[in-house]
Amino acid sequence: xxxxxxxxxxxxxxxxxxxxxxxxxxxxxxxxxxxxxxxxxxxxxxxxxxxxxxxxxxxxxxxxxxxxxxxxxxxxxxxxxxxxxxxxxxxxxxxxxxxxxxxxxxxxxxxxxxxxxxxxxxxxxxxxxxxxxxxxxxxxxxxxxxxxxxxxxxxxxxxxxxxxxxxxxxxxxxxxxxxxxxxxxxxxxxxxxxxxxxxx
Amino acid sequence: xxxxxxxxxxxxxxxxxxxxxxxxxxxxxxxxxxxxxxxxxxxxxxxxxxxxxxxxxxxxxxxxxxxxxxxxxxxxxxxxxxxxxxxxxxxxxxxxxxxxxxxxxxxxxxxxxxxxxxxxxxxxxxxxxxxxxxxxxxxxxxxxxxxxxxxxxxxxxxxxxxxxxxxxxxxxxxxxxxxxxxxxxxxxxxxxxxxxxxxxxxxxxxxxxxxxxxxxxxxxxxxxxxxxxxxxxxxxxxxxxxxxxxxxxxxxxxxxxxxxxxxxxxxxx
Amino acid sequence: xxxxxxxxxxxxxxxxxxxxxxxxxxxxxxxxxxxxxxxxxxxxxxxxxxxxxxxxxxxxxxxxxxxxxxxxxxxxxxxxxxxxxxxxxxxxxxxxxxxxxxxxxxxxxxxxxxxxxxxxxxxxxxxxxxxxxxxxxxxxxxxxxxxxxxxxxxxxxxxxxxxxxxxxxxxxxxxxxxxxxxxxxxxxxxxxxxxxxxxxxxxxxxxxxxxxxxxxxxxxxxxxxxxxxxxxxxxxxxxxxxxxxxxxxxxxxxxxxxxxxxxxxxxxxxxxxxxxxxxxxxxx
Numbered sequence: 001x002x003x004x005x006x007x008x009x010x011x012x013x014x015x016x017x018x019x020x021x022x023x024x025x026x027x028x029x030x031x032x033x034x035x036x037x038x039x040x041x042x043x044x045x046x047x048x049x050x051x052x053x054x055x056x057x058x059x060x061x062x063x064x065x066x067x068x069x070x071x072x073x074x075x076x077x078x079x080x081x082x083x084x085x086x087x088x089x090x091x092x093x094x095x096x097x098x099x100x101x102x103x104x105x106x107x108x109x110x111x112x113x114x115x116x117x118x119x120x121x122x123x124x125x126x127x128x129x130x131x132x133x134x135x136x137x138x139x140x141x142x143x144x145x146x147x148x149x150x151x152x153x154x155x156x157x158x159x160x161x162x163x164x165x166x167x168x169x170x171x172x173x174x175x176x177x178x179x180x181x182x183x184x185x186x187x188x189x190x191x192x193x194x195x196x197x198x199x200x
Numbered sequence: 201x202x203x204x205x206x207x208x209x210x211x212x213x214x215x216x217x218x219x220x221x222x223x224x225x226x227x228x229x230x231x232x233x234x235x236x237x238x239x240x241x242x243x244x245x246x247x248x249x250x251x252x253x254x255x256x257x258x259x260x261x262x263x264x265x266x267x268x269x270x271x272x273x274x275x276x277x278x279x280x281x282x283x284x285x286x287x288x289x290x291x292x293x294x295x296x297x298x299x300x301x302x303x304x305x306x307x308x309x310x311x312x313x314x315x316x317x318x319x320x321x322x323x324x325x326x327x328x329x330x331x332x333x334x335x336x337x338x339x340x341x342x343x344x345x346x347x348x349x350x351x352x353x354x355x356x357x358x359x360x361x362x363x364x365x366x367x368x369x370x371x372x373x374x375x376x377x378x379x380x381x382x383x384x385x386x387x388x389x390x391x392x393x394x395x396x397x398x399x400x401x402x403x404x405x406x407x408x409x410x411x412x413x414x415x416x417x418x419x420x421x422x423x424x425x426x427x428x429x430x431x432x433x434x435x436x437x438x439x440x441x442x443x444x445x446x447x448x449x450x451x452x453x454x455x456x457x458x459x460x461x462x463x464x465x466x467x468x469x
Numbered sequence: 470x471x472x473x474x475x476x477x478x479x480x481x482x483x484x485x486x487x488x489x490x491x492x493x494x495x496x497x498x499x500x501x502x503x504x505x506x507x508x509x510x511x512x513x514x515x516x517x518x519x520x521x522x523x524x525x526x527x528x529x530x531x532x533x534x535x536x537x538x539x540x541x542x543x544x545x546x547x548x549x550x551x552x553x554x555x556x557x558x559x560x561x562x563x564x565x566x567x568x569x570x571x572x573x574x575x576x577x578x579x580x581x582x583x584x585x586x587x588x589x590x591x592x593x594x595x596x597x598x599x600x601x602x603x604x605x606x607x608x609x610x611x612x613x614x615x616x617x618x619x620x621x622x623x624x625x626x627x628x629x630x631x632x633x634x635x636x637x638x639x640x641x642x643x644x645x646x647x648x649x650x651x652x653x654x655x656x657x658x659x660x661x662x663x664x665x666x667x668x669x670x671x672x673x674x675x676x677x678x679x680x681x682x683x684x685x686x687x688x689x690x691x692x693x694x695x696x697x698x699x700x701x702x703x704x705x706x707x708x709x710x711x712x713x714x715x716x717x718x719x720x721x722x723x724x725x726x727x728x729x730x731x732x733x734x735x736x737x738x739x740x741x742x743x744x745x746x747x748x749x750x751x752x753x
Contacts, residue, residue, distance in 0.1 A: 003481065003533035012418040013529050016409040019346050019417070023354035024405065027361040028398050035365060035393060039379060039386040052398065072354055078262060078323035079315060080227060135273070135311050145272040152280045180391060184398045202595060203574050203609035332571045349569075356571060360613060404566045406530075410520070411567035413529050414559055415627065416583030424585050426578040 018061055025053035025065030026072060032177070033073075043173040046073075047119070050089050051096045051181035055105055059097025063090040081134040088130070091122035096178065105182065112182045116175035123170040128163035144169055201427060210434070211253055211324070216334040217341075218435045219325045221442035228449045230317050234468040239313040246320035255327055262323055266316055277308040306468075313468055331355045336427040345423045365397045473539075474556070474635060474666055475499040475522055480536035482521055491517045493690040494536070499668065499683075501634065504661045506681035506698070507670045510712040514690040515670045516562075519639045522668070523559050524550025541634070558628030562640040564620035568612040573604060573623055576612050577630050584631070594630040602626040602656060618649025625656055635666040642671055654680055678702060678716040678737040686713055703735040718742035 028049030036045035049069065054062020066089025074083035095118045096105060104111045147165035152158060207213045230242060250259050278292075278300040289301045335352035339345060372392050373379060379389045431439075456463040475498070482492040491514050499505055507515050520526045527534045528550030538545045541556045561567060570576040577598055581591045599605040602622040607615060612623055621641050628636060638657060642650040654676050661667045661680075671677055677684065677698075684701040686693040688711040694701050701708070702719045714720070719737045722745060726735070736742040 003483070003535045004527075005486070005533040006527040006531050013409055013413060013531075015346065016412050016417055017405065019350045019353070020405050020408055020412070022350050023357040024361075024401060026354040027357040028401075030358045031361050031365045031397065032394065034362060035369075035390060038369075039389055041383075041386055041390065045390070048394070048398070052402070056402070068351065068354060072351075072358075075322060075326045077265070078319035078321065078326075079265075080318055080322055081315065135269070135315065145268075145276060149276045149280065152276070176390075180394060183391065184395055184402075187395060187399050188402055201574060202592060202599075203572070330571075332575055353569060356569070404563070407561060407563055407566045408569075410525055410530060411561055412569065414523060414525065414554055415567075415580035416554060419583050419585075421583070421585035424582050424588065424591070426575060426582050426588065426591055428588065 018057060021053050021057050021061060022065045022068060025049035025062065026069040028052060029066070029069040030073070032180075043169065043176065045173065045177060045180075047089065047092050047174055047177040048180050048184075050092045051115075051119075051178055052184060054093040054097035055100035055181065055185055057097075058101065059094045061093075062097045063093030066090060066093045084130045084134060085127065088123045088126045091126060092119050092174065092177075095119050095122065096181070105185075108179070108182065112178050113175075116171070116178040119174040119178060120167065120170040123174055124163055124166040127166050127170070128159060131162055131166075132159060209253055209328075211249065211328040213432065213434070214438065215429050215431055215435050216329050216337040217429070218431070218438050218442075219329055220337070221439050221446075223322055223325050225442040225445040225449075226321050227318060228446050231314055232449050232453045234310070234314065234466045236309075236313065236467055238465075239317045239468070242317035243320050246317070246324050250320070250324050253324065253328055255324065258327060259323065262319055266319065269312065269315070273308040273312050274305065278304040280304070309468055333427060333429060336425050336429055339423070339425050340429070349417075361397060361401060364401070365393065368397050369393045471500040471502045473498045474501040474541055475668075476537075476539040477522070478537045478539070480521065480534065480538055482517060482526055482532055482534045484532050486533060491690050492521060495690075495692055496536075497685065497692055497695045499666060501666050502661075502664060504658075504667045504680060504682045505669070506677035506684045507668065507687060508672070508674065508677060508684060508713055509687035509693075512689075513687040515687055516639050517690075518687065519559060519637050519668070519670060522637065523557050524548075524553045525559075554631070554633075556633060557635040557637060558631055558633035559637040559639065560621070560624045560628055560641050562643055564617070564624040564641070564644075565613065567624055567627070568620075571611060572608065573599070573610050573612055573615070574608040576623060577626050580627060580631055591630075594632070598626040598630040601629060601659065603652075616649070617645050618652055621645060621649065621653050622656060625653070625660075629660070633665070635668065636660055637668045637670075639670045640672070641669075642673065642676075650676070674702075674714060675716050675738075678719070686711060688712070699734050699737060702737045722746075 026049060029046045030049075032048040033044055033046035036043055046069065047066065050062050050066035052062075053065040067086035070086035070089055071083045074080050074085075096115055099105045099111065099115050105115060144165045147168075148158070148161045151161035151164060156164075211219075226242060230239060250256060279298050285303070286299075286301070289303045291299045292302050292305060293300055331352050335348050338348040338351070369379070372389075377389055377392055378385045380386070452461070452463075452465065455461045456466075477495045477497055480492060480495045481490055483490045495518065507518065509515050517526060520530070521534075521538060522540070524538070524540075524545045526532050528545065540553050543552070545553065568576055570579050574595055577595045578591050581594060586594070595608075596605075599608055602625050604619060604622050604626055607619060607623075612620060615623060624641070625636075625638075636657070638653075642653050645653065650673065657667055657669060658680050667681075669677065669681065681698055683696065684698045685695040686701060686708065693711050694704065694707060702715050703723070705715055705720065705723050708715055715723070716737045718739060718741070719735050722735045722742065733745060733748075734741075736745040
């Protein structure tokens with residue numbers, strides 16, 4: 001039977017999906033952080049939502065979700081300058097989103113591992129100067145601060161200490177976030193894994 | 201509105217637009233003037249209002265961050281801040297053989313006494329805001345409807361997903377999931393709680409999108425606002441004061457940078 | 470004789486090019502003021518049919534189709550589904566996934582805001598819809614704090630506020646307890662009495678038999694039967710072949726009719742059964 005067709009990826013439902021998925025990404029980031037805190041884990045786990053939304057809806061929607069999370073948590077936490085860390089989340093969204101679009105976010109090895117490393121390096125590279133500008137290099141994370149202090153004591157300058165101290169925490173944090181995101185995506189039905197993800 | 205909403209305290213009675221003006225005034229004043237007395241006054245008034253508004257439960261998390269930041273910033277910068285000249289800078293005191301320098305404390309204060317007043321005051325302002333009223337305010341200001349919806353809906357979904365996460369955590373605990381103990385056990389508990397919450401919320405997205413479309417979310421009609429926000433006399437007064445503070449702060453900064461006046465209010469160097 | 474408000478003409482649909490055809494050559498007409506119950510086993514295509522009537526499929530959510538859906542004289546092939554929500558309101562099974570606002574009052578007003586209604590009119594409609602659906606006292610509450618039955622009533626109120634001429638309910642009672650379900654059916658009957666056309670998909674055969682005028686039986690994407698309810702529910706063999714059961718009283722009456730000949734049509738509701746079996750007992 002020859003039937004007429006409508007391609008919904010060009011239709012109005014996409015903008016509705018965006019309006020739903022961005023807040024959902026924000027909320028997933030939020031509960032990731034809450035759960036990590038309630039389990040007393042030494043990591044943030046507040047990028048899972050960014051990664052999931054980027055993989056499903058595309059890199060820029062994922063990035064938008066990440067930035068909005070940072071803005072909202074900055075507003076609610078009262079620390080308005082912390083919204084600048086949204087720049088880190090933009091990178092997370094773009095890296096995971098573009099890798100997913102190229103079909104490179106399907107396997108744990110090497111796809112998710114490479115994504116984790118790229119995201120960790122980006123977050124460390126951008127997080128350090130932001131922390132310098134907002135907090136003078138020291139922020140609310142005790143683990144990172146201790147490493148910064150140790151490195152400074154060994155003679156390193158504050159900026160490079162802030163950068164290097166963030167690499168291990170980000171590798172662990174973003175690495176687990178990418179793995180959790182990949183795991184959740186693999187559990188979704190086929191039609192939910194890519195809600196018109198070809199468009200940015 | 202047909203239903204009158206709970207507005208027992210002064211803060212609850214103020215409109216979101218008023219609170220946004222106050223937030224802007226505080227951000228500019230604290231960040232640009234950099235005055236010890238101003239920082240401590242803002243901290244003091246904010247904490248007093250937090251207790252009055254009964255927001256102490258949520259504020260506990262902010263306090264933890266403030267304490268960690270205090271010890272990190274003052275502890276680390278006091279001893280090894282980038283601009284310390286260990287040969288010539290005055291030593292404030294020594295603990296366990298580690299010297300704490302005056303310039304280190306000043307460096308830490310430069311950031312700490314800017315971040316903390318804003319943390320307390322903005323936390324208070326935003327948690328005392330009705331999000332739906334904020335959405336109505338943002339639409340009235342002319343911001344795009346779908347953007348405002350996305351922003352406001354985030355608060356709603358955060359609350360709902362948080363509740364669901366607590367329910368699933370309790371359910372998994374009842375099934376024998378260990379959420380306490382060593383680090384590995386706690387790490388292992390993360391996924392069995394996180395995955396069901398997130399997967400079930402994503403599966404609902406399609407139904408929600410269709411329901412919103414049938415309710416005209418994508419309609420090309422000009423959207424109207426249901427909530428009517430009428431500013432009281434207090435709203436107008438606070439708005440005027442906030443605008444004056446903003447203008448005054450900017451004038452002070454510009455004039456002192458140009459050398460026309462001395463930066464007499466700035467003492468956090 | 471009321472005029473047709475919904476017509477399907479040889480309508481077929483599938484979700485993607487590679488997926489099976491879910492609706493096959495569906496043809497029927499629903500007149501204004503009808504109360505149509507849609508029944509069928511799982512995967513019969515009932516929800517897909519409801520979404521197709523409203524134009525969600527294919528014009529919003531995509532897919533492939535053939536044939537035509539005509540709503541209030543306008544073919545959706547030409548309008549591409551635009552304007553259907555002026556005529557038809559649809560309530561889905563999962564009420565909670567339909568909510569987006571922080572209070573019941575805002576939720577009822579949400580659709581009206583999207584369509585650009587005037588504030589005074591919105592207030593009037595919120596009052597009307599909340600009163601009719603018996604949720605006026607809940608206006609300040611969060612939709613997510615309501616019980617299942619209250620949430621479904623809110624979902625109906627959101628649609629009622631737009632004053633559609635047709636209301637479609639897609640398995641709205643399936644997640645409710647018996648009391649909640651009864652309340653929804655009472656509300657739906659009230660809507661029908663207001664003059665609205667009602668299309669209700671439900672698995673509760675007894676309630677459908679009680680409330681509806683006509684019944685459409687769907688199986689594997691095809692219309693098995695669409696007729697006045699007594700005619701449908703007296704055809705036990707056809708229904709059973711398509712895995713649809715009869716109302717229990719009809720089933721009992723048909724089985725008993727082998728030994729006893731009752732007076733009148735096979736009963737499909739308790740009230741009818743009382744008269745039918747009462748006549749049998751009296752030996753009339």
